[in-house]
Amino acid sequence: MTAETRTVPSGETVRVDLGERAYDIVIGPNALSGLGGLVAALAPGARVAVVSDETVEKLHGPALRAALSGRVEVAATITVPPGESSKCFAELERVVGALLDARVERGDLVIAFGGGVVGDLAGFAAAVLRRGVRYVQVPTSLLAQVDSSVGGKTGIDTAHGKNLIGAFHQPALVVADTALLDTLSPREFRAGYAEVAKYGLIDDPAFFAWLEGSWREVFAGGPARIRAIATSCRAKARVVAADEREAGQRALLNLGHTFGHAFEADAGFTGRLVHGEAVAIGMVLAFGFSAKLGLCDPADEDRVARHLAAVGLPTRPSHIEGGLPSADRLMDLIRQDKKVERGNLTFVLVEGIGKAFVRKDVPETAVREFLLERLESRPKS
Numbered sequence: 017m018t019a020e021t022r023t024v025p026s027g028e029t030v031r032v033d034l035g036e037r038a039y040d041i042v043i044g045p046n047a048l049s050g051l052g053g054l055v056a057a058l059a060p061g062a063r064v065a066v067v068s069d070e071t072v073e074k075l076h077g078p079a080l081r082a083a084l085s086g087r088v089e090v091a092a093t094i095t096v097p098p099g100e101s102s103k104c105f106a107e108l109e110r111v112v113g114a115l116l117d118a119r120v121e122r123g124d125l126v127i128a129f130g131g132g133v134v135g136d137l138a139g140f141a142a143a144v145l146r147r148g149v150r151y152v153q154v155p156t157s158l159l160a161q162v163d164s165s166v167g168g169k170t171g172i173d174t175a176h177g178k179n180l181i182g183a184f185h186q187p188a189l190v191v192a193d194t195a196l197l198d199t200l201s202p203r204e205f206r207a208g209y210a211e212v213a214k215y216g217l218i219d220d221p222a223f224f225a226w227l228e229g230s231w232r233e234v235f236a237g238g239p240a241r242i243r244a245i246a247t248s249c250r251a252k253a254r255v256v257a258a259d260e261r262e263a264g265q266r267a268l269l270n271l272g273h274t275f276g277h278a279f280e281a282d283a284g285f286t287g288r289l290v291h292g293e294a295v296a297i298g299m300v301l302a303f304g305f306s307a308k309l310g311l312c313d314p315a316d317e318d319r320v321a322r323h324l325a326a327v328g329l330p331t332r333p334s335h336i337e338g339g340l341p342s343a344d345r346l347m348d349l350i351r352q353d354k355k356v357e358r359g360n361l362t363f364v365l366v367e368g369i370g371k372a373f374v375r376k377d378v379p380e381t382a383v384r385e386f387l388l389e390r391l392e393s394r395p396k397s
């Protein structure tokens with residue numbers, strides 16, 4: 017275990033152990049109040065530029081500025097429209113332009129204040145601005161607190177697919193204030209929960225079993241929520257520290273994503289299907305595909321689907337509103353997956369709950385046949 021953990025009252029600090037790029041994830045219900053001091057210590061005298069979305073800025077912008085006040089000068093606050101459609105070239109150009117207008121220098125810091133969309137977009141902007149400035153993740157959605165703010169994957173989507181343009185650029189600090197989640201919509205909380213459950217499904221069956229019994233407390237807030245977030249961050253920190261650039265085992269964090277990203281791209285990166293929902297459907301499909309290949313017991317797929325459905329997540333392609341793509345359309349999108357090697361598909365498969373593994377050279381014919389079986393509704397194309 018390379019991720020260090022320090023327990024602090026009603027919260028926790030997890031270290032992402034990456035040598036000269038190591039950083040802390042500060043987790044807790046009042047973590048935001050410490051941001052000014054942490055940023056001032058990280059880059060004494062530096063200015064910061066805040067990138068947020070309109071919803072988060074309106075709800076929590078004043079608290080962020082109060083946390084920075086008297087410690088750090090805010091050079092600019094840049095907002096983008098909420099939602100996945102902001103992870104695009106046009107918004108990247110606008111954000112980078114605004115950072116240059118504010119004369120953000122190499123020694124300054126960008127603060128990504130929002131969900132995973134803002135984190136991925138602002139992180140990518142920071143990666144390319146003046147060939148790289150440091151940034152701080154202040155994640156405000158459950159998904160961002162348990163997954164996207166950690167690990168340094170940044171980027172945008174294109175019509176070709178999800179996150180196809182981007183860079184590995186680690187944050188200098190992550191501050192996850194769990195109280196900010198109180199304003200998150202139930203739908204977005206559920207979407208983030210899919211990535212929480214993912215950590216149990218990858219290699220922590222005891223965590224998955226705990227979630228099956230305690231998810232209501234996680235949704236309600238309090239210690240169970242903090243425990244779920246800290247456990248997720250520890251798991252992600254451990255994987256990232258061992259394989260920063262996804263040369264091998266980091267691909268496990270992609271469980272459910274090869275299918276999920278294809279459905280998201282087909283939906284046009286709209287609110288019709290948000291990332292966590294696509295991951296929920298994709299994880300059930302990953303279990304189903306593994307069962308079809310004789311690698312795992314079909315009962316495990318049922319158990320996963322039962323739990324995700326219990327919290328209100330979609331679990332089948334037919335749950336996606338607005339019609340389904342054809343298997344051929346999905347195969348086209350899957351061929352763009354970043355795990356493809358010399359044209360061959362790579363999938364994260366399972367031998368059971370908590371027993372995920374990476375399989376290269378998965379035959380396209382097997383994937384297509386499986387998709388045809390699972391696209392129960394009439395395709396729209």
Ligand SMILES: NC(=O)c1ccc[n+]([C@@H]2O[C@H](COP(=O)([O-])OP(=O)(O)OC[C@H]3O[C@@H](n4cnc5c(N)ncnc54)[C@H](O)[C@@H]3O)[C@@H](O)[C@H]2O)c1
Nearest residue numbers: 071098099131132133156157159163164169196199200291
């Ligand atoms: N880089 C990574 O490792 C990684 C990991 C997982 C997901 N992602 C990416 O993250 C994105 C999804 O992130 P997301 O689910 O946070 O979506 P998001 O950023 O769109 O946030 C979801 C919605 O919640 C709102 N919101 C955020 N915080 C809020 C708060 N505290 N109160 C009220 N509303 C709030 C936002 O305005 C938005 O409408 C996808 O683009 C996905 O690809 C990246």
Ligand SMILES: O=C(O)C(=O)C[C@@H](O)[C@H](O)[C@H](O)COP(=O)(O)O
Nearest residue numbers: 163167169178179266269270273354
């Ligand atoms: O951090 C990772 O590695 C992940 O795979 C986490 C995923 O939850 C996340 O959605 C990530 O952005 C997907 O990565 P990608 O390389 O498939 O775009």
Ligand SMILES: [Zn+2]
Nearest residue numbers: 211273291295
């Ligand atoms: Zn994801």
